[in-house]
Amino acid sequence: MSDVTAPMAGKVIDVKVNVGDTVNEDDDLIILEAMKMEMPIVAPTSGTVKEIKCKKGDSVGADDVLVVIE
Amino acid sequence: MLEMVLTTGVVHLTIGNLIMWLIAFLFIYLAITKNYEPLLLVPIGFGILVVNLPLTFLMQEGEGLLWKFYHYGLEWEVIPPLIFLGLGALTDFGPMIANPKTLILGAGAQFGVYVAFFGALILGFKIPEACSIGIIGGADGPTTIYTTVHLAPHLLGATAIAAYSYMSLVPIIQPPIMRLLTTEKERKIRMRQLRPVSKKEKILFPLVTVMVICLIVPASAPLMAMFMLGNLFKECGVVKRLSDTAANELMNIVTILLGISVGATMSAEHFLKPQVIFIFIMGLVAFAFSTAAGILLAKFMNLFFKEKINPLIGSAGVSAVPMAARVSQIMGAKYDPKNFLLMHAMGPNVAGVIGTVVAAGVFLALGR
Amino acid sequence: MIDWNLAVKIFSFGLGAVFSSLAILIAAIYVFGKILKSIEKKAD
Incomplete structure (x- = not known):
């Protein structure tokens, strides 16, 4: 099980996965915007998306958990 | 008839x-x-x-409309400091306060300023002109304009256009230099997440900075004072109206006056000279050397620090905010999609602005 | 004629000022960070 956290404060502009999806390492999970720049947050490992803790439009802080992968 | x-x-x-x-x-x-x-x-x-x-005489001394904008806005030093006020209200110094040693990268990336300065002298420009051309390498539009108006107003159109065009070309100019000077292993260095910075630290920062910088280089005071006042507006939290105005409406107003005044200096008889081409070449040289110096300095610092710096953030020491920091992020993510350098690169990036203002202050004090 | 003495002076003084002012700023940030921390500890 691993938590995917926000590397920096920003705004979630897209959630690319749903709970239950199988993802491979380096697949895009979330698109985060900071400094007017879009950055994909990728899966740290392969696995199943267990929980999504943010939604489109949310403002998140650094280290907030965004997605839980099992 | x-x-x-x-x-x-x-x-x-x-x-x-x-x-x-x-x-x-x-x-x-x-x-x-x-x-x-x-x-x-x-x-x-x-x-x-x-x-x-x-025959429109818009730049006629004492009469023309655009001459008045130029004279009272730029020659009277009003516009560039007001732009710095707005930039201050838009800048978050948090990443820099969290990891202060990255400030040195902002100093290293001023190296190109002096390469272009000597380059311009060799090409036959006078010292005040060479100062104005050199400062293009700092990649800071308002500082370039401020310096040129003081030292070599006849070059204003060329230096301003060179500074702004190279700033927007940062994503094209920097990556090849960054690739050339780093190994793949270095590009993949991950940096520890920055610590959160308290509000008190953020409020103290502009006060301390304006004192330190202005005590060392008093000639940088007009730009530095406004920059830090804008930042104090933003961070102190009690004058939201003032910080909003500085960052939005006022910034827009002075941008209009700045743009049209710079354009107005570019009449054919002033602008169409062979030296303009030299200015553009020197500007590019300055940019390239600043980028390289920032990267090499980061590699040099890695010889001494246990916690390694990703040299890709060194190039962000040129003060094009936030373009240069974005380039570091994009380059880093290309080699390791789980690497986030943006915030780390913002440190040298905003430090670069301070470094360029200091360099300009010395030019203004000695370069007349 | 270009006054190369002045040019070298501008260069050395300029680069020196850039590095020393940013170095002093680094020191200042560390110092006021420490002071703030110690004040906060006393308050606790």
């Missing part, structure tokens, strides 16, 4: 005017279709166009 014809502008047109029209149209075209610094290129392009309409 002949008299009437002579009062029209048409018969007074020169080839130079026509060339400047083309440049004006090119700027406006690039701004509209390519979204290339539109906030500046639209007013600059229009300014170029109208000063190259003969």
Whole structure:
């Protein structure tokens, strides 16, 4: 099980996965915007998306958990 | 009849005017279709166009409308410091306070300023002119304008355009240099997440900085004072109205006046000289050396620090905020998609602005 | 004629000022960070 956290404060502009999806390492999970720049947050490992803790439009802080992968 | 014809502008047109029209149209075209610094290129392009309409006397000393904007806005030093006020209100110094040693990268990336300074001297420019050309390498538009107006006002159009065009070309100029000077392993260095910075630290920062910098280089005070006042507005939290105005409405107003004034200095007889080409070449040289110096300094620092710095953030020491930091992020993510350098690169990036202002202060004090 | 003495002076003084002012700023940030921390500890 691993938590995917926000590397920096920003705004979630897209959630690319749903709970239950199988993802491979380096697949895009979330698109985060900071400094007017879009950055994909990728899966740290392969696995199943267990929980999504943010939604489109949310403002998140650094280290907030965004997605839980099992 | 002949008299009437002579009062029209048409018969007074020169080839130079026509060339400047083309440049004006090119700027406006690039701004509209390519979204290339539109906030500046639209007013600059229009300014170029109208000063190259003969007999309008828009730049007539003491009389012309645009001359008044130029004189009271730029020669009286009002506009660039007001832009710095707005930049201060937009800048978050948090990443820099969290990891202060990255500040040194902002100093290293001023190296190109001096390469271009000596380059310009060798090409035959006088010292005040070489100072104005060198400062292009700092990649800071308002500072370049401020310095040039003081030291070599006849070069203003060229240095301002060079600074702003290279700033928007940062994503093209920097990556090849970054690849050349780093190994793949270095590009993949991950940096520890920055610690959160308290509000108190953020409030103290502008106060301490304005004292430190102005005590060392008093000539940098007009830009530095406004920069830090804007930042204090933002961080203190009790004058949201003032910080919003500085960052938005006031910034927009002075951008209009700045753009049209810079454009207005570019009449054919002032702008179309071979030295303008040299200015553009030296500007590019300055940018390249600043980028390289920032990266090499980061690698040098890695020899001493246990916690390694990713050298890709060194190039962000050129003060084009936040373009240079974005380039570091994009390059880093290309080699390791789980690596986030953006915030780490913001440290040297905003430090670069301070470094460029200090360099300009020394030019202003000694370069006359 | 270019006054190369002045040019070298501008260069050395300029680069020196850039590095020293940013170095002093780094020191200042560390110092006021420490002071703030110690004040906060006393308050606790």
